[in-house]
Structures are given as structure tokens and as C-alpha cells.
Amino acid sequence: xxxxxxxxxxxxxxxxxxxxxxxxxxxxxxxxxxxxxxxxxxxxxxxxxxxxxxxxxxxxxxxxxxxxxxxxxxxxxxxxxxxxxxxxxxxxxxxxxxxxxxxxxxxxxxxxxxxxxxxxxxxxxxxxxxxxxxxxxxxxxxxxxxxxxxxxxxxxxxxxxxxxxxxxxxxxxxxxxxxxxxxxxxxxxxxxxxxxxxxxxxxxxxxxxxxxxxxxxxxxxxxxxxxxxxxxxxxxxxxxxxxxxxxxxxxxxxxxxxxxxxxxxxxxxxxxxxxxxxxxxxxxxxxxxxxxxxxxxxxxxxxxxxxxxxxxxxxxxxxxxxxxxxxxxxxxxxxxxxxxxxxxxxxxxxxxxxxxxxxxxxxxxxxxxxxxxxxxxxxxxxxxxxxxxxxxxxxxxxxxxxxxxxxxxxxxxxxxxxxxxxxxxxxxxxxxxxxxxxxxxxxxxxxxxxxxxxxxxxx
Amino acid sequence: xxxxxxxxxxxxxxxxxxxxxxxxxxxxxxxxxxxxxxxxxxxxxxxxxxxxxxxxxxxxxxxxxxxxxxxxxxxxxxxxxxxxxxxxxxxxxxxxxxxxxxxxxxxxxxxxxxxxxxxxxxxxxxxxxxxxxxxxxxxxxxxxxxxxxxxxxxxxxxxxxxxxxxxxxxxxxxxxxxxxxxxxxxxxxxxxxxxxxxxxxxxxxxxxxxxxxxxxxxxxxxxxxxxxxxxxxxxxxxxxxxxxxxxxxxxxxxxxxxxxxxxxxxxxxxxxxxxxxxxxxxxxxxxxxxxxxxxxxxxxxxxxx
Numbered sequence: 177x178x179x180x181x182x183x184x185x186x187x188x189x190x191x192x193x194x195x196x197x198x199x200x201x202x203x204x205x206x207x208x209x210x211x212x213x214x215x216x217x218x219x220x221x222x223x224x225x226x227x228x229x230x231x232x233x234x235x236x237x238x239x240x241x242x243x244x245x246x247x248x249x250x251x252x253x254x255x256x257x258x259x260x261x262x263x264x265x266x267x268x269x270x271x272x273x274x275x276x277x278x279x280x281x282x283x284x285x286x287x288x289x290x291x292x293x294x295x296x297x298x299x300x301x302x303x304x305x306x307x308x309x310x311x312x313x314x315x316x317x318x319x320x321x322x323x324x325x326x327x328x329x330x331x332x333x334x335x336x337x338x339x340x341x342x343x344x345x346x347x348x349x350x351x352x353x354x355x356x357x358x359x360x361x362x363x364x365x366x367x368x369x370x371x372x373x374x375x376x377x378x379x380x381x382x383x384x385x386x387x388x389x390x391x392x393x394x395x396x397x398x399x400x401x402x403x404x405x406x407x408x409x410x411x412x413x414x415x416x417x418x419x420x421x422x423x424x425x426x427x428x429x430x431x432x433x434x435x436x437x438x439x440x441x442x443x444x445x446x447x448x449x450x451x452x453x454x455x456x457x458x459x460x461x462x463x464x465x466x467x468x469x470x471x472x473x474x475x476x477x478x479x480x481x482x483x484x485x486x487x488x489x490x491x492x493x494x495x496x497x498x499x500x501x502x503x504x505x506x507x508x509x510x511x512x513x514x515x516x517x518x519x520x521x522x523x524x525x526x527x528x529x530x531x532x533x534x535x536x537x538x539x540x541x542x543x544x545x546x547x548x549x550x551x552x553x554x555x556x557x558x559x560x561x562x563x564x565x566x567x568x569x570x571x572x573x574x575x576x577x578x579x580x581x582x583x584x585x586x587x588x589x590x591x592x593x594x595x596x597x598x599x600x601x602x603x604x605x606x607x608x609x610x611x612x613x614x615x616x617x618x619x620x621x622x623x624x625x626x627x628x629x630x631x632x633x634x635x
Numbered sequence: 636x637x638x639x640x641x642x643x644x645x646x647x648x649x650x651x652x653x654x655x656x657x658x659x660x661x662x663x664x665x666x667x668x669x670x671x672x673x674x675x676x677x678x679x680x681x682x683x684x685x686x687x688x689x690x691x692x693x694x695x696x697x698x699x700x701x702x703x704x705x706x707x708x709x710x711x712x713x714x715x716x717x718x719x720x721x722x723x724x725x726x727x728x729x730x731x732x733x734x735x736x737x738x739x740x741x742x743x744x745x746x747x748x749x750x751x752x753x754x755x756x757x758x759x760x761x762x763x764x765x766x767x768x769x770x771x772x773x774x775x776x777x778x779x780x781x782x783x784x785x786x787x788x789x790x791x792x793x794x795x796x797x798x799x800x801x802x803x804x805x806x807x808x809x810x811x812x813x814x815x816x817x818x819x820x821x822x823x824x825x826x827x828x829x830x831x832x833x834x835x836x837x838x839x840x841x842x843x844x845x846x847x848x849x850x851x852x853x854x855x856x857x858x859x860x861x862x863x864x865x866x867x868x869x870x871x872x873x874x875x876x877x878x879x880x881x882x883x884x885x886x887x888x889x890x891x892x893x894x895x896x897x898x899x900x901x902x903x904x905x906x907x908x909x910x911x912x913x914x915x916x917x918x919x920x921x922x923x924x925x926x927x928x929x930x931x932x933x934x935x936x937x938x939x940x
Contacts, residue, residue, distance in 0.1 A: 275902075283693035301692060301905045393875070448784045452777045591903055594879070598886060601878040605789060620881050628886050633904060635707070 234526030235263040236534045239281055239288035241515065243271050245551045252547050256537060262530050275301070282520075289523040289531040293334040294514035295587045296420055299325055300633070306333035307521035307528060314536045320556045322583070323513045334516035337539070338552035341494070341509040341571045342402050342473035345480075349491040350383050350468045358493055364431075364500035368438050374468055375442035386438070387461040387470040388445030390453030391604045398455070398471055399436070399603060400596035401586050404622070405510055406499050407432045408585035420588040422630045426623040431499035433615055439471070440607050448608040463487065471497065474553060474567040494567045496574070496582065508574035509567075512584025515552070591629035598625045687912040692905040704913035708900075714914060716887045717896035720795070724892060725863040727799050728806075732859050733852070736807045740814030741840075754815065758808040765805075769872020772801045787874065791889030794874040798890065801869055806862065810855045817851030818844065849937040853930065860929055864922045867894040893918055 240249050246268040253264035267288075269277035274292060281288050282305065293302050308331040309315050315332060318324075323336020344367075348358055354374050361367050371385040378384045389399060407428035411417070414427065440447040444467070445457075462470035463485030474494070480487045496507040519531050538544035539557040549561035554568050575581065589595050602621035606614040682694065687704055689697035708714055739757060743750045760768070776787045776797045787793050821844055829843050845852075870876070876888035876895055891899070897918060901911035 279693055283695050297904060304692075304696075446781075449777065449781050449786055451786045451788055452774070452781070594886070594899070594903070597875075597877060597879040597888075598881055601788065601880060604786070605878075608785065608789065617881075624881050624884050625886065628881065628884060632907075635906065 234524070234528075234530030235265070236290060236527070236531045237265045237267070237286065237288045238290040238534075239274075239278060239292065240266055240268040241274050241292040241294075242551075243268055248547050248551050252538065252544060255543055256534060260533075260537075262534065264534060278302075287520060287523065289520045289527045290535065291518055291520065292516065293325065293518035294516050295325075295592070296589075297592055297633075298516075299327065299333060302518065303327060303333065305518070305520050305522055307519040308332065309335060309519065312532055312536075314532060314539060317536070317539055317557045317559070319558060319560075323516070323556060325516055334518040336513040336516045336556065338515050338548065338555045339511055339513040340474050340515075340553070341511040341567060342471070343494045343496050343509040343570075345462065345470045345472050345476065345567070346493045346495055347462065347465060347468050347487075347491055348493050349488075350465060353383075354381055354468065358495070361495055361498070362505050364434060364498040364504065367498050368434075371438055371442040371469065378444065383465065384444040384461075384467050385442040385469055387458035387467045388443055388453040389436075389439040389450060389471075389607075390445070390455060390457055391450040391600050391607070392452060392454045395453060395455035395458060396600040396603075397596065399439075400599040401589075401592075402473070402510070403435065403439075403471065403497065404432065404596075404599065405582065405584060405586045406435065406497055406501075407622075408588070409510075409582050410501050412585050412588075417588075420590060420630075423627045424623055426619055428499075428501060429619050429622060431501050432622075433618075435497065435499040436603070436607075437610070443467070447610070450607050451604050474565055474571070477565045477567055489564075489566045492566055494570045496579075506579050508579035508581045509571045510582040510584065511571060512587065514584075514587070589629075590626065590633040594632070595625050595629045683912060684916055687909065687916045689912075690906065690909050692908060700909065704909040705917070707907075707910040708913040708917065711900070711910070712885055713887055713891065713896055713900075714893075716889075717891045717893045720889075720891060721864060721866075721893045724795065724798065724866070725860060728802050728863045729856060729859045731799065731803050732806050732810055733855055735803065736810035736855065737814050737848075739807065740811045740818055741844075743811070744815055744818045754812070757811055760805045760807075761809045763805070765868030766872045768801060768805060769869045772797065772804075773873050788877040788890075791878060791880075794877070794890035798866075798869060798873055798892075801873060802863065802866065805869075806859065810859065813851050813855055813858075814848065817848035821847040846936070849933065853933040853937060856929060856933055857926060861922060861926055864918075864925070865894055866892055867898070870895045871898075 236253075238249065238253070240246060246266070249266045249268070253266045256262065256264050267277075267281070275298075278288070278291055282291075291302075291305075293299060293306055299306070306327075310332050315335065318335065321332075323339055324332050325334040325336075327333050346358060346361075351358065351370075354370075354377070356370050361370060374381065374383075374385040388395075390396070391399070407426065408424070410428045410431070411424060411426070412421075415421075415425075440450065444461075445453050458470060459472075459476070459479065461467045462472075463480055465487075477489075477492070479485065480492060481489050494509060496504070496509055498504050498507070501507075517535060519528060519535075521528070523531070538548065539555065540559050545555070545557070545559050545561050548555045548557075549563045553563045553565050554560060554572075586592075598621040599618065602614075602618040606618050686694060686697055688699060688701060689704075690700050691697035743753055763771075773787055776793070780786050780789075780793065785793075787797055825843055825847070826839065829839050834842065870890070870892045874890045876891035876899065878890070879886060879888045888896070888899070893914075897911050897914045900907050900914060
């Protein structure tokens with residue numbers, strides 16, 4: 177009987193625990209870093225009394241999007257408060273939870289005055305909260321309006337404050353070891369030939385051509401998002417599409433297949449099990465010099481030259497994604513952004529003004545531009561500082577040579593996460609069994625999926 | 636009903652004297668919990684019902700739109716598909732979990748060495764959270780399926796049976812504990828009478844033991860039923876609803892259960908928040924009706940001792 181009682185007691189205890197855990201229906205429990213909700217010198221009292229001048233009306237609340245830049249924002253906010261007396265609060269949403277955090281924060285009385293609104297999806301959700309930034313001081317500081325988001329009336333609703341580029345990152349030291357130079361790669365044919373040659377000699381060379389094209393959710397966006405940009409970009413260029421289309425034709429999907437075949441068939445990773453390969457896996461392969469090519473973006477620079485992998489910047493280069501489109505020798509890198517600032521139009525007038533002043537200060541002051549260059553690379557503002565990231569140097573060099581920039585056509589994707597999930601499902605099935613019938617499923621997911629998600633998005 | 640003897644009278648009187656003021660203060664003692672219950676449960680619940688009739692992004696800017704959200708929810712093929720998946724999953728897992736848990740409990744109440752150790756070990760999967768389990772099992776399934784040149788999200792049936800195995804593995808130990816408690820509460824004298832009357836093991840099991848553990852069956856079927864309807868973390872972490880298949884211009888997430896469908900509907904964009912809320916209300920009604928029906932059905936079979 178004692179045993180029964182004790183086992184029941186244990187059961188009851190655990191039931192209590194289960195009740196605690198069971199109600200929180202969230203995936204965040206596995207997130208290593210919780211939302212870093214530290215406030216930086218939020219109250220006017222913390223500012224030195226002699227400096228809090230009469231102009232210190234209103235306050236700024238920035239809901240930051242990038243956890244890796246949290247500390248830099250906190251420091252900058254503290255500095256601004258010290259200089260002007262205007263309280264600046266910076267809150268950072270945990271990785272992958274920005275839209276949830278934004279929804280929760282916007283419902284509060286003290287809502288964010290400055291937030292992130294990065295793509296068509298964001299504009300659908302938050303258009304009512306985005307102040308028209310036309311005619312503001314900060315807009316006048318910009319060198320390009322390419323990265324800004326405008327609504328159908330032409331009002332500037334969010335400004336792209338930095339941009340990123342992606343392509344195929346190359347380990348030039350390994351490429352030379354295999355007997356090739358970077359200049360040998362000028363189009364898809366040459367890329368394919370070199371990659372196949374390296375893959376065939378992998379055991380002799382000790383390294384392979386491409387890093388794993390993982391279709392785990394931590395990696396699949398590289399292909400359903402970034403790689404899918406290639407057929408989308410060329411199709412939109414031909415058809416003159418500038419706003420989100422209801423349907424697409426998939427005219428360049430054969431090129432998508434070219435490059436995807438190359439990725440999966442010249443890599444050490446087993447194509448039948450791509451759903452099990454993560455983004456970290458491919459990063460480690462490239463970082464440890466096990467592969468020559470890795471499709472990634474400029475944001476990986478810090479990781480590659482950082483302590484973990486310690487790669488030499490001189491051995492890193494980024495080349496355009498070639499997929500066999502006519503005239504692609506003239507292509508540059510894929511440049512664009514999802515990092516756009518929007519000012520909360522429903523905030524009080526003083527707070528809006530304080531926010532605009534703060535943003536203006538960030539992109540013009542010495543401290544602000546230094547931080548932006550360190551954290552975000554090149555920023556499209558007149559006073560921008562040059563970053564040390566070699567990938568941006570590559571992007572600029574290609575531009576200087578008169579190559580065309582492949583813009584981020586995938587920003588038009590309707591109901592983006594769901595569309596990508598369908599493409600990934602079809603890609604995984606195709607990779608495991610590379611038949612034409614399975615490729616037809618990829619095309620269906622791509623083209624019919626687009627039309628379907630468009631109706632869902634606007635439904 | 637108990638007979639009172641004289642020595643108890645004084646204590647009883649004391650008890651009443653003590654109890655009366657306490658009883659008068661009862662509402663006061665209940666108040667904190669009741670307030671917390673209202674804030675944390677009743678108010679959000681009512682607001683949720685209200686929001687299901689609204690278009691909203693944040694609850695503050697809700698606009699009344701009537702029943703359009705419900706129309707939208709019911710015309711969504713993904714919702715119907717998720718409902719079918721959930722129903723199939725519930726049937727399979729209720730039967731599997733309860734039968735296996737009862738068999739293990741029955742085995743572990745026989746006199747055998749190490750029974751306590753087994754109970755502890757079988758119970759342990761319960762201590763691991765659903766998300767963690769989902770990721771671990773997805774690795775296990777992928778590892779096994781790799782030998783057959785395939786992977787977990789290649790086919791909807793892999794994901795479905797994977798989820799059944801995962802949840803069974805997690806919950807069998809828990810239900811086992813409840814069945815063990817039920818089995819140990821079967822009156823010894825009844826079992827003795829049965830054996831004197833010449834009942835064999837099978838007859839004893841079906842005629843004496845099972846009718847006596849019906850209260851445990853009620854609890855366990857209730858828990859497995861509601862658990863399988865509310866299942867979310869495991870579903871999200873194991874397959875996330877994948878494979879996501881386009882067919883004839885419309886799409887389904889082949890292994891998506893109801894709770895995950897509601898979650899992903901909400902995440903489409905703000906014009907779907909209301910529809911997701913409507914689905915959640917329908918979902919609540921469904922679970923409530925099923926649970927009540929099941930309670931009345933099985934508790935009728937319970938033996939009153």
C-alpha cells in the first residue's frame with residue numbers, strides 16, 4: 177500500500193508539473209536565448225541633470241529585430257539619452273518571434289514608436305501603423321530609395337536602413353588547390369564543370385564542391401527563398417513586374433533545376449536525406465574548409481572570420497548564382513533587404529518627433545554610423561562608413577564593373593512561409609528521386625502554389 | 636451518517652465553533668484564486684469568443700464582422716483535413732495507449748521482480764517536454780527511414796504513424812500509473828470469492844477486474860481523448876504539418892492536426908486572425924462535447940462499491 181501511495185504521490189507531483197508545462201503552447205521553450213528585454217537608460221532621471229534640456233520632450237521605444245545587434249543598440253540608446261536627455265528604450269525580440277512580439281507590444285499603451293516592417297507581408301499587417309515618412313529629414317539623408325517600402329499611393333511607409341547580399345561564397349584557397357582561379361567561373365557551364373570536377377576528385381583532394389543543401393527548416397530558406405529568387409527575378413524582369421503578381425509562369429524553372437541539381441549532386445551530403453541536414457551543418461562544412469562552395473549571404477562574414485572558424489578574409493569571395501540564363505555573365509550579387517524601419521503613426525506627436533530625431537541622429541552622427549557599419553555593413557545613407565566585410569566589397573566591385581544587381585524578387589512572395597513549405601516538400605521528394613515526374617511536382621508547388629497562396633493571403 | 640459517540644461530541648462542537656467563522660469568510664479565501672481564474676481564464680475566453688466575430692490585428696483594433704469568420708473557417712479545406720487527421724489520430728491513439736497501458740499495468744501488478752523499477756522507467760517519458768520529444772523522435776525516425784532511402788516528411792502516413800508512436804511512448808507510462816492504482820484497488824475479497832467459485836484467470840480479468848477498474852478507464856480515456864485533440868507541441872516539432880502538398884490548385888498540410896492548423900491559420904496574416912479565432916471556438920466546442928459525451932458513456936459502466 178505504501179508503494180501505491182508513493183507512486184500516486186509521484187504521479188500527482190508530475191501531473192502538477194505537466195499542467196504547468198502543458199498550457200504554454202509555444203516553441204520558444206527550445207530557444208536558447210529568451211527575449212532580451214533589457215531597458216537601456218529608459219528614464220529621464222538616469223540622464224545627467226545638466227544635459228536634460230528643454231527639448232527633451234517625448235520618448236523613443238525601438239523594438240529591435242536582430243538579437244545579435246541588441247547590445248550595440250542598447251549602448252547607442254544609452255549614449256543618445258546621455259547626450260540629449262531623450263529616453264530611448266530598446267527591446268529585442270527573441271530570434272524568430274518578432275511578429276508575435278510586435279503584435280503583443282503594439283497592443284500596449286506604451287507601444288513601440290520605431291519598429292521593423294520588412295516586406296510585403298509586414299506592410300499588409302502593419303500598414304495602418306506605418307507613418308508616411310515622405311519629406312522627413314531622415315529620408316533626405318538616403319542615397320537610394322531601392323530598399324524602401326511604399327504603399328499603393330506612393331507614400332514611403334518603411335525605409336530600408338541597410339542591405340544585404342547573397343550568392344555563392346567561395347573558398348578561393350581551396351579553389352586554387354583544385355587548380356582553378358575565381359576568374360574561371362563566369363557562367364553556369366563553367367561553374368558546373370568545375371564543381372563536377374572537384375566532386376569527382378573529392379577523395380583525392382580532401383574536400384568536396386558544394387556544402388550540404390539541407391532542407392531542414394534551419395537551412396531550407398536558402399533554396400525556397402534565396403535560390404528561388406533567381407527564376408523569380410528573371411521572370412519579373414522579362415515581364416516588367418514591379419508589384420506582387422497574382423500568378424507566375426515559372427518560365428525560368430528549368431534554370432532553377434540546373435542549379436539545384438548541381439547543389440545536390442556535387443556535394444558530400446546524401447540527396448535522399450536532405451531534410452535532415454541543418455544550416456549549421458553546411459556552415460561547419462564551409463567553415464572547416466571541407467567544401468569550396470556555399471550558397472549564403474553577407475551576414476555570414478562575421479561567423480566565418482570569427483573565433484569558431486577563423487577563416488582568412490583574403491580566402492573568401494562571393495560570386496553570383498549562375499543558373500544558365502542567357503546573359504548571366506553580366507549578373508552581380510543578389511542585393512536587397514528585409515531590414516526596414518517604420519515609425520508608429522499611432523504614437524503621440526512628441527514621441528513621433530523624438531523617434532524621427534533619434535533615427536536621423538543614428539544615420540548621421542559619428543557614433544551612430546560607426547555602429548551601423550559594424551553591425552549592418554553598408555547603409556544607404558550619405559554619411560555611411562565603409563564596412564570591412566569583403567562580401568560587400570565584392571558586391572561593389574561587380575557593380576563598378578557595370579554588372580546588374582539581382583534584386584530581391586522573393587520579397588513579393590505571397591504568404592511566404594507556407595509557399596516555401598510547399599516548395600521544400602516538393603524539392604525534398606525530387607532530391608530523393610530525381611525524376612521528371614517529381615520535378616513536375618516542384619513546378620506545381622512553385623506556380624500553382626503561388627496562385628493559391630495569393631488567394632489565401634488576400635482571402 | 637456515522638454514529639457519533641460521546642467522546643466525539645466535544646470535538647464536534649469545537650469543530651463547528653471553529654468552522655463557522657471560517658465558513659463565513661469562505662468567499663474571502665476563494666477570492667484570490669477566483670480573481671486569478673477570471674483574469675487568466677474567463678476573461679480571455681470571453682474575449683476570444685468576441686474576437687471570433689471580429690477582424691483584428693491587435694485585440695485593441697477589433698472590428699465586428701458577424702459570422703464571416705466562421706464561414707471562412709468552415710470553407711477552408713485545410714481545417715477539414717486537420718479535423719480528419721485529428722479524428723483518426725484520436726481513435727488510434729486512444730485505443731493503442733489504453734490497451735497497452737492496461738496490459739503493462741496488469742503485468743506489473745503481478746508479483747514479479749523489479750516491478751517498481753519498470754514502473755519508474757515506463758513513466759519517465761512523461762517528464763520530457765513535447766517539443767524536445769518531437770525533435771528527438773524526428774531524428775530517430777529519419778535515422779531509421781534513411782536505411783530505406785526515405786525520410787519522415789516524404790509521406791503523410793510516416794508522419795501520422797510517427798506521431799502515434801511518439802505520443803503512445805510518451806503517454807502510456809502515465810496511463811499505466813492510473814491503471815495500476817485502479818488494479819490495486821480491486822477488493823481482495825472479490826478476487827478470493829471469484830477463485831473459490833472456480834473462475835479462471837480470463838474470467839477473473841473480464842468479469843471482476845475490468846468492471847472494477849472502470850473508474851480508471853473513464854479517467855484514462857478522458858485524458859487520452861482530450862490530449863489527442865489538444866496535441867500541439869509534438870505535432871509542431873515532429874513534422875510541423877509537412878508534407879505540404881499542392882493538388883489541383885489547392886493545398887493541404889498532410890500531417891497537420893487541429894491545434895496546429897489553428898496556429899498556422901493565425902500566422903497567415905491579419906485578415907486570418909479572426910478566422911483562426913473562430914476555428915478555436917469551434918475546436919473548444921468540439922472538445923467539450925466529446926469529453927462530456929465520453930464521460931457520461933464510460934462512467935455509466937462504473938461499478939459502485
